[in-house]
Amino acid sequence: LAKTTQPISMDSYEGQEVNITCSHNNIATNDYITWYQQFPSQGPRFIIQGYKTKVTNEVASLFIPADRKSSTLSLPRVSLSDTAVYYCLVGDYGGATNKLIFGTGTLLAVQP
Amino acid sequence: GAVVSQHPSRVICKSGTSVKIECRSLDFQATTMFWYRQFPKQSLMLMATSNEGSKATYEQGVEKDKFLINHASLTLSTLTVTSAHPEDSSFYICSAEGRQGDSSGAFFGQGTRLTVV
Numbered sequence: 397l398a399k400t401t402q403p404i405s406m407d408s409y410e411g412q413e414v415n416i417t418c419s420h421n422n423i424a425t426n427d428y429i430t431w432y433q434q435f436p437s438q439g440p441r442f443i444i445q446g447y448k449t450k451v452t453n454e455v456a457s458l459f460i461p462a463d464r465k466s467s468t469l470s471l472p473r474v475s476l477s478d479t480a481v482y483y484c485l486v487g488d489y490g491g492a493t494n495k496l497i498f499g500t501g502t503l504l505a506v507q508p
Numbered sequence: 509g510a511v512v513s514q515h516p517s518r519v520i521c522k523s524g525t526s527v528k529i530e531c532r533s534l535d536f537q538a539t540t541m542f543w544y545r546q547f548p549k550q551s552l553m554l555m556a557t558s559n560e561g562s563k564a565t566y567e568q569g570v571e572k573d574k575f576l577i578n579h580a581s582l583t584l585s586t587l588t589v590t591s592a593h594p595e596d597s598s599f600y601i602c603s604a605e606g607r608q609g610d611s612s613g614a615f616f617g618q619g620t621r622l623t624v625v
Binding site: 437438439440442485487496500 | 512514540542544551552553554557599601602603605612613614615616617618619621
């Protein structure tokens with residue numbers, strides 16, 4: 397099982413770009429990397445998913461180096477409403493032995 | 509994106525009673541569902557993994573006779589907390605794994621806040 401390591405917390409200001417890096421040194425060949433956002437008393441919400449290189453959608457970008465041992469979630473121009481906990485997970489979706497284990501997550505606090 | 513509906517969102521029950529939480533994948537078939545619990549200011553802790561039509565696999569330290577999981581169809585899994593006690597009060601979250609359109613992976617319900625009094 398790939399274990400993930402993230403910073404416990406990060407601070408930012410409105411309008412800034414925020415980059416959150418996750419380490420997953422034991423990632424397996426079939427594992428994908430997925431990032432989730434969680435607000436208090438809500439279930440995690442899917443943000444973005446990737447396997448290698450760069451993925452971009454309407455809310456974020458995900459950068460994955462060639463060795464795939466880490467990934468960086470990039471949030472452009474954050475706002476106060478982006479204050480949340482962000483989790484990166486690695487898993488072989490659909491794999492027979494897949495289990496989704498959460499790490500500590502990163503608490504992002506966006507200030508005015 | 510894929511939608512997972514969890515019900516109820518909030519429940520208060522008396523100590524000693526049982527509570528059932530439902531998790532439905534609304535627009536995709538979920539071959540695998542996960543159940544988590546989360547205490548305040550902590551991360552999600554995986555309780556069990558269930559595959560449709562087979563027995564759930566419980567994580568170490570999770571009592572299978574206390575937390576009954578049924579995954580009877582590809583769109584529904586239930587978690588029953590039996591003989592609930594105040595220490596079972598927590599936030600329970602389900603996740604369904606599958607594919608919907610171009611999206612694949614695990615999609616989460618909105619969670620159930622269980623309070624045992």
